[in-house]
Amino acid sequence: RRILVLISGNGSNLQALIDASRANPSTLEASIIHVISNKKAAYGLKRAANAGIPSTYHNLLAYKNKNPNNPQEAREAYDADLAKLILAQTPDLVVCAGWMHILSPTALDPLEEAGVDIINLHPALPGQFDGANAIERAYEEFQRGEITKTGIMIHYVIAAVDKGTPIIVREIEMIKGESLGDLENRMHVVEHVEIVNGTRIALEERERSKQASE
Numbered sequence: 001r002r003i004l005v006l007i008s009g010n011g012s013n014l015q016a017l018i019d020a021s022r023a024n025p026s027t028l029e030a031s032i033i034h035v036i037s038n039k040k041a042a043y044g045l046k047r048a049a050n051a052g053i054p055s056t057y058h059n060l061l062a063y064k065n066k067n068p069n070n071p072q073e074a075r076e077a078y079d080a081d082l083a084k085l086i087l088a089q090t091p092d093l094v095v096c097a098g099w100m101h102i103l104s105p106t107a108l109d110p111l112e113e114a115g116v117d118i119i120n121l122h123p124a125l126p127g128q129f130d131g132a133n134a135i136e137r138a139y140e141e142f143q144r145g146e147i148t149k150t151g152i153m154i155h156y157v158i159a160a161v162d163k164g165t166p167i168i169v170r171e172i173e174m175i176k177g178e179s180l181g182d183l184e185n186r187m188h189v190v191e192h193v194e195i196v197n198g199t200r201i202a203l204e205e206r207e208r209s210k211q212a213s214e
């Protein structure tokens with residue numbers, strides 16, 4: 001079972017996957033074969049190096065600089081090459097763990113054609129706070145008394161941002177007087193558990209559907 005992880009930042013969820021796959025007994029029977037980051041300074045790249053996992057920094061700016069008059073075309077070329085980078089590693093599953101770049105059909109279609117599933121971790125409940133800064137937005141709505149809970153989800157990735165079929169949904173009650181930082185830390189603890197469970201379930205679902213189609 002070969003997993004490729006996409007990251008953009010600290011990489012604490014990547015670390016949870018690495019630790020689970022190397023625990024004895026392992027709680028994730030798979031190996032992280034490669035890490036791709038769209039941010040050069042992502043600490044997650046250091047985590048990959050510390051774990052002896054090869055990684056790639058895939059830089060969007062280089063594409064934009066090559067084609068300054070057409071950013072959309074530059075992004076398409078970036079996504080097309082991202083799909084090639086991923087497929088060159090022949091993963092069974094791609095996991096977006098704090099990956100902050102919207103994947104267009106140009107990136108997703110080749111993966112689907114190759115039968116490679118892709119899942120994402122999002123720090124909100126389905127349909128609640130799609131897109132960026134979901135934790136902050138939930139926190140602000142709680143302060144205004146508009147919501148009482150938020151959550152996290154692991155879902156399959158489709159072109160519509162954070163709209164793919166959920167694999168795991170965990171609700172998190174919000175606490176009066178709690179700081180944003182404390183809420184984030186509470187949510188990260190849940191994320192680190194569920195990113196492993198969601199990855200395992202996606203691998204099992206993939207194997208079941210493969211067996212069913214044979």
Ligand SMILES: N[C@@H]1O[C@H](COP(=O)(O)O)[C@@H](O)[C@H]1O
Pocket residue numbers: 008009010011012013014044097098099121122123188191
């Ligand atoms: N999309 C969000 O970005 C954060 C990434 O954290 P890390 O895995 O880089 O520590 C996580 O909270 C994830 O839900």
